[in-house]
Amino acid sequence: MSVRKKRLILLAGVAFGALAGLAAYTQQSKPLDPFEEAMRQRQMYLETFGVLPGDLFVEEGKELFYRKGPSGKTLEECDFGKGKGVLEGAYALLPKYFPDTGRVEDLETRVYTCMQRVQGFKPEEIKRDEVRAITTYIASFSSKAKIQVVPKHPQELAMYNLGRELWYTRAGARDMSCAVCHDQHAGQRVRLSPVRSPRQGLGNEWPAYRFEEDKLYTMEDRIDFCYESIAIPKPEFYSDVHIALTLYMLAEATKAGHSFEELPFFTR
Amino acid sequence: MRKVLVALFALALALAFALAQRYLTEEELKRIQAGGKAYAEVFVNQRPDQALCSIHRNRLPADLLPKFLEEQRALIKYPASGKLMGDWRKGGAIFNNLQKANCFSCHYGSPEHLGGDVGPSLEKYGRNRGQSEAVQRYTYEVIYNAWAFFPCTVMYRFGAQGLLTPEEIADVVAYLLDPESDFNTKPAVGSR
Structure with missing residues (x-):
């Protein structure tokens, strides 16, 4: 089963649970801590489905990351700031200046420009949802990382x-x-x-x-x-x-x- | 020499005028164009009073205050009927609508929605204050143009910016003040 299909099935099931939870949540007269409520919902997703919705975006992003573009290259050939194909901790350094584009880019923009410059896609061929998923995949390598955005250039x-x-x-x-x-x-x-x-x-x-x-x-x-x-x-x-x-x-x-x-x- | 001085003076004047009109520089505005026409227009059309608040990080120096308050006060208009309290039911629909006045997002006291705490609590507003002409006028004017009382506050200037008509503001005043209004008879969401 494709990632997309799996995600659909999961989300349909989960939407119902979320709605029920949300209804109970907003009917409450006492202000709830939204962070605690999110953690409760997160736990519910994990227990019910064994996976979090965000992880499905990561999976989809991974597939797209290793997909060959018109140039025959994958995004492994893109430098996200720590060298070609290095993803560990890359997101935590962005946005930064990239000499090849002559521009300061955040991760989403970097994905967008690499899909054009490295993979050979035309701007109109690039779907926002794909950039979203690829960004999520790459950002997952900076989970809990210390933020290190220090403008110098x-x-x-x-x-x-x-x-x-x-x-x-x-x-x-x-x-x-x-x-x-x-x-x-x-x-x-x-x-x-x-x-x-x-x-x-x-x-x-x-x-x-x-x-x-x-x-x-x-x-x-x-x-x-x-x-x-x-x-x-x-x-x-x-x-x-x-x-x-x-x-x-x-x-x-x-x-x-x-x-x-x-x-x-x-x-x- | 005199010509140069005059030219310099004119230049300085033009610059001062430009600076007073807008907060962002021409260079910055050019880069903002990349965000698209609709987005950039909002910043190109920034109003002088908005620029002033931006420059002073929302804390105006004392010497600017009298003129600022006077200008803001001059923007306030009243309903043609002269009535500052309208229909509380209509006012409630405006108060509790996220797209319309969105009052509850910041103010506590609505019997329909849990309020935020960015602004002061308005719980049982009319019950505590009565409905005297002075209270009606103050309530109306603060909603019409909060900057005439609290310069550069986060509260929208509903009348001055055309977000609500004078009649709609009078409806909201009624929602807050009318002793029959749900706002004064029903418990606020979140109260014990």
């Missing part, structure tokens, strides 16, 4: 500065910025969700499977979700906007000595 520093400015810019009909919630109200709750600052490790759990949405979210997906909730149109995938914000957040998390969660993480 002039382009990395420029990207950090752009990310910081975007972080503080108030814009749109709702007058929002990242900072006005994630810095000024860090530690408080928006509905059930605790708000964290980069210094508190914000960003250390992606890619993650969100059981409420029954979807896998990468860092870029999660940034888009934030923009959606403050009514600002989503930036294009693999654009400097995503990379700059990711670099800024993870560089701040690095300064505070944070590590990644188990990747892919399991969350609300």
